[in-house]
Amino acid sequence: MNLQFISDGPALIVQNRTRVLVVADLHFGIESDLAYHGWHFSSRSDERLRRVCACIDATSPDLLLLLGDVKHSIPKTTRQEFREMPDILSAFRDLVPVRVMPGNHDIGIRRFLQEGELLPKDGAVIDGVAYIHGHTTPAPALLGHLIIAGHHHPMVSLHDEVGCSLRAPAYLAAELDPAKFRHAEKKGTRKKTRVLFMPAFNEYAGFDILQITRHPFSPLSRSIRTERAEVFLTDGTYVGPVSALEDNVAA
Amino acid sequence: MVPTSARFLHWRTMSLLDRLDGRVRSCIKKRGFSGLSDPQMQAIPLILDKKSIVLIAPTGTGKTESAMIPVFNALLTSRSDGGIRALYITPLRSLNRDILYRMEWWCNELSLSIGVRHGDTPASERRRQALSPPELLITTPETLQALFMGRRLRRHLAGIRYVIVDEIHELAGSKRGAQLAVALERLYVYAGDFQRVGLSATVGNPDEIGRFLCGARPFSVVQVPVAKQLDLTVKFAGETFKQQVEVLSSMLGGEGSTLVFVNTRVTAEALGHELFGRGDVEVHHGSLSKDVRIDAEERFKRGEIKTLICTSSMELGIDIGRVDHVIQFGSPREVARLIQRVGRAGHQLHKVSHGTILATGFSDLLESLVIARRARANEIENVVPHVNAADVLANQIAGISVEYGEIERDRVREIIERSHVFSDCGTLLDDVCRQMQEHRLIHLDGSRIITTARARKYLAGNLSMIHDERKVPVFDMVSRRTVGTLDESFVVGWVHTGAVFITKGQLWRVIEIADGKLTVEPAKKVHGEIPSWEGEQIPVPFGIAREVGSIRRDRMIRDYTHEPDGIRYAEKFLSDMDKNRSRVPTDRLITLENTDEGVVCNICAGHKPNEALGRVISILISAKFGTTVGIELDAYRILLRLPLSIRAADVRDAIISLDPVHMPGIIRLALKRTALFKWKLVQVAKKFGAIDQDADYEKISIQRLLEFFDNTVIQKEAYRELLSEYMDITTAAAIVGLVRQGDIEIALGRLSMIGAEGLLSSRDQIPPPTADQAVISAVRRRLESDDVVLCCMNCRDWKSRTVVSRVPETPQCPKCGARLIAALKPWEDPLYAIANKKKKSDEERATELRLVKNANIVLSSGKKAVIALAARGVGPENASRILGTLADGDAFYREILKAERNYIQTHRFWQ
Structure with missing residues (x-):
């Protein structure tokens, strides 16, 4: 199995027998919510759509997997979403088969999808790799595989001797700690389970990785071995272990 | 107005009074005035002749009456169609109240209606005004904006024939002023041509003020010089605050009343604290509540207190009665400010204004001397309007x-x-x-x-262009108390979890931004992210800093002052510099001094050019060395916070390598990712309606949002304002030009007394210009701190675990002296024992071969090979490929990154 990092996404190509393009946290329709909070921007859905299509064109995948939070508004679907979602999804379908792993923002997304496109929210294994949005406890079947998850929108801040030199979207890779994760042992699996948290495709989203490791907010992020977690940039550059980030920031 | 006991009026005054309506004339008599002041004599005839004018005269010479006597005359003698007939605009509500108080008497006598309308005006009064507007309306620029919004109020604008803008010098250089200039043209649509009168304190460029007020229409300037009426002294008050307080206190003992001007609220409070014990002192500044301020003003007016310690809050012409003496505590920083402040003394009775500057240190003293000389010579700064904001x-x-x-x-x-x-x-x-x-x-x-x-x-x-910022409380989680506040725009634009900043002189790390507050914990690290936000400072102009540099060069302090304490102190300071063998930085010498924190660049260029220079130098260094550079600066020095490996000579090289032509481009790059820029970007975006005043910034990652202003008019405006208001890149480029021509010399040295004199103003940090550089530096640091096991493949009897940064350039076995050293990752350690086994399996023999190959690479490439071999997934094959490219510096690390990425994308890594 090979991973290919698409930094113009950020997105991932997971290559096994099939070629899966994984895109997480698109949050189409976020602008309405931003406006509600006092930030007034025109919809950037077109730009985001073009960016996804460019990734598809560049990588010729067999499958496009949207890893949750395709839309943004909850609990109600907004007018912006009713207007935009059908066209967005059919634009994808025209290029490649689509699967959607539902996220916490995807309430009501079923109406926009076709038969067989919606995956179960506690995750699915496709071609040997496990996928989940990341807000729920993963199904036991996922354990022992590499789990690719969205939901956390990781970003990294690089620090040097004088200050913060860069903030950028990033991947966080970590091992699931069986001691913390009750399901890990129940299944009696011997194999290590690793989790790869993907950065959000949506350009507005981002949580500092240290915020994720120090104040975990999901079953997955609460169950990882943070001391051995590693950080990668969107082009696959290995930044270093999370502990090194801590050293640079901590008092 | 000049009350005098003289019975006979000058014939010019007589003939002028003859031009006025009898009712106005009798008012003038009734008021007890029998003479007109200079400004009045000059301005009244012009206004009577329907001319628009700018009247430039010191405070307290009856400027308001100069404008209003002819306006009253016209209101009485022309027909009214209802509605407002004259607008009187001042920059402050308190000034509005003061003007209302003074004008009410005239309006009562002349049966004219008068009203005031501003933010504090109650709704009932507003409604009354909408139904029946006063003939004379006193207002602020912001409330004028609101007048255009109401349908009923708009109707009342058509009859306006006179607009008086008071303290116009305060407005002309600000965005408030630009807004007012447009509002006057919006008014023109309803009212047609009206007469415009600007009342101004002394400025260097009165014609520009006229254009600001009138656009392309004709106007006249009436200027009454102030310089001859100023009596200025500069006195050295000692280096310590205690000495300074004693000197100040001793000056307050005499007859008469005194205004003490200070530059910051903190100083006002500190002095107040020391002097309250006297019982005749009060403090007055913008952070105090209105009631407290008015109470202080009233008590001063009544003579109950003799001294008022104040900030710029007292500069404008609010009537506080008689002031005998003005003391400026610390350099006033600008000539205009000094004249304005000292002009508060000697109202009415005294023609001469007495002012003393109490200087508080070496730079402060020289600066004060220069400013006093310039004030006497009438060399005043220009006011520069915001064009195309x-x-x-x-x-x-x-x-x-x-x-x-x-x-x-x-x-x-x-x-x-x-x-x-x-x-x-x-x-x-x-x-x-x-x-x-x-x-x-x-x-x-x-x-x-x-x-x-x-x-x-x-x-x-958004009626106002003033950024009335929400303040975000900073809450220390450890001590469970609020330690200060930050500007919301600063928090929105820059602060993120893990960010370290300075406030109240201490380092803090951000834990959380939530519930309208910033939760922090103390950060101990000396190096950290340094932006601090302690309010904006009054900048010292280039010319003044330059002249200070020339005094340092020729040491002719005696040309500027006769005051013995000051002369003795300054001369001793300079001779101590000589004794320490520190070269004295001047207008023709820049000194770069090494300190533990970084490098101090002593450049006599003033705040704005130094701000530009500091940022340009910083970005060059951050690009070259891949490190963030912290900067702090004032008018005479820039402290660059640098890793210890970067020294004064590197800074000199950066300055010399600069082509002045490229500097405007470089500074844009340098600004882009700084706290200052983001702060300004948020402010501008708010005025464009992109961000609500009460936007919720806790749930949204604003940092990335700001990137969407790239190449927009919002970003351009942020640049325009920063490059005109906060820094001066043109002068900075000129200075670099002089360095390159050899007219300004650069010297290196250790920290001197001048370099150590203390930095008070702006702080920021400049990250490397591209993500690439930041990433490479981060990876370089990671590799250097990686553990490595060195083992001798010659004697097979030496192994040592260390970190990459400690490995010498050419590693050598201490036992046998050979240079055939293999560099292993810590988990490869057991391989050494395997390679050294007497009897080996095929697999073990292959391992031995790999180690020998590894050692051969180290033998030929030294430490570079050790670094490459420390990288993720890089074995001897990859390492020799990387080293084979002969790449050096950043390119070398780029090759390593490439190899790591290849490894990471493969199956092995993820299973």
Whole structure:
């Protein structure tokens, strides 16, 4: 199995027998919510759509997997979403088969999808790799595989001797700690389970990785071995272990 | 007005009075005045002749009456069609109240109606004004904006014949002023040509003030010089605060009343604290509540207290009765400010204003001497209006769209181009309109601008161009108390979890931004992210800093002062510099001094050029060395916070390598990712309606949001304002030019007394210009701190675990002296024992071969090979490929990154 990092996404190509393009946290329709909070921007859905299509064109995948939070508004679907979602999804379908792993923002997304496109929210294994949005406890079947998850929108801040030199979207890779994760042992699996948290495709989203490791907010992020977690940039550059980030920031 | 006991009036005064209506004349007599002041004699005839004028005269010479006597005369003698007939605009509500108090008497006598309207005016009074407006309305620039919004009020604007703008020098150089200039042209649409009168303190460029007020229309300037009426002394008050307080206290003992001006609220409070014990002192500054301030003003007026310690809050012409003496504590920083402040002394009775500057240190003393000389010589700074400020334009387009509902873009252009500040706005109007539509503040329909539902709400929150910032409390989680506040725009634009900043002289790390507050914990690290936010400082202009440099060079302090303490102190300071063998930085010498924290660059260039220079030098260094550079600076020095490996000579090289032509481009790059820039970007974006005044910034990752202003008119405006208001890149480039020509010399040295004199003003940090550099530095640091096991493949009897950074350039076995050293990752450690086994399996023999190959690479490439071999997934094959490219420096690390990425994308890594 090979991973290919698409930094113009950020997105991932997971290559096994099939070629899966994984895109997480698109949050189409976020602008309405931003406006509600006092930030007034025109919809950037077109730009985001073009960016996804460019990734598809560049990588010729067999499958496009949207890893949750395709839309943004909850609990109600907004007018912006009713207007935009059908066209967005059919634009994808025209290029490649689509699967959607539902996220916490995807309430009501079923109406926009076709038969067989919606995956179960506690995750699915496709071609040997496990996928989940990341807000729920993963199904036991996922354990022992590499789990690719969205939901956390990781970003990294690089620090040097004088200050913060860069903030950028990033991947966080970590091992699931069986001691913390009750399901890990129940299944009696011997194999290590690793989790790869993907950065959000949506350009507005981002949580500092240290915020994720120090104040975990999901079953997955609460169950990882943070001391051995590693950080990668969107082009696959290995930044270093999370502990090194801590050293640079901590008092 | 000059009350005098003289019975006979000068014939000129007589003939002037003859031109006035009898009722006005009798008012003048009734008021007890029998003579007119200089400004009045000159201004009244011009205004009677229907001319627009700018009247420049010191405070307290009856400027208000100069304007209002002829206006009253005209109001009495011309017909009224109802509505407002004259507008009197001042920059402050408190000044409005003061003017109202003074004008009410005249209006009562002359049976004219008068009213005041500003933020504090109650709704009932507003309603009354909407139904029956006063003939003379006193207001602020912001409330004038509101007048255009009401349908009824707009009708009352048509009859306006006179607009008086008081303290116009305060407005002309600000965005408030640019907004007012457009508002006057919006008024012109209803009222046609009206007469304009600007009342100003002394400025260097009165004609510009005239253009600001009148646009392209004709105007006259009436200027009454002040210099001859100033009596200025500079006194050295000692280096310590205690000494300074003693000197100040001893000066307050005598007869008469004193105003003590200070530059910051903190100083005002500190002095107040020391002097309250005397019982005759009060403090007055903007952070105090209105009641407290008015109480202090009243008690001073009544003579109950003899001294008022104040900030710029007291500069404007609020009447506080008689002031005998003005003391400026610390350098006033600008000539105009000194004249304005000292002008508060000697109202009415005394023609001469007495002022003393108490200097508080070496630079402060020389600066004060220079400013006093310039004040006597009438060399005053210019006021520079904001030309083509995009956020002001956005604000005014929003206002106009609400005013008209919908309007042709060409008509808007007509209105704004009549004002001086937008007379040449070119494509700016279209750019601004497009951006406003992006944020749904207006709607564009072909050539028409149409108002939106949001616009009225936006205007309610954005009547003013003053950034009335929410303050975000900073809460220390450890001590469970609030330790200070930060500007909201600063928090929005820059602060993120893990960020370290300074406030109240201490380092803090951000834990959380939530519930309207910033939760922090103390950070102990000396190096950290340094932006601090302690208010904006008054900048020292280039010319003054330069002249200070020339005094340091020729040491002719005696040309500037006769005061013995000051002369003795300054001469001793300079001779101590000589004794320490520190070269004294001057207008022709820049000294770069090494300290533990970084490098101090002593450059006598003033705040704005230093701000530009500091940032340009920083970005060059951060690009070259891949490190963030922290900067702190004032008018005479820049402290660059640097890793210890970067020294003064590197800074010199950076300066010398600069081509002045490239500096404007470089500074934009340098600004882009700084706290200052983001702070300004947020402020401008708010005026474009992109961000509400009460936007919720806790749930959203704002940092990335700001990237979407790239190459927009919002970003351009942030640059324009920073490059005109905060820094001076033109002068900075000129200085670099002089260095390159050899007219300014650069010397290196250790920290000197001048370099150590203390930095008070702006702080920021400049990250490396591209992500690439930041990443490479991060990876370089990671590799250097990686553990490595060195083992001798020659004697097979030496192994040592260390970190990469400690490995010598050519590793050598201490036992046998051979250089055949293999560099292993810590988990490869057991391989050494395997390779050294007597009997080996095939697999073990292969391992041995790998180690020998590894050692051969180290033998030929030394430490570089060790670094490459420390990288993730890089074995001997990859390492020799990387080293084979002969790449050096950044390129070398780029090759390593490439190899790591290849490894990481493969199966092995993820299973």
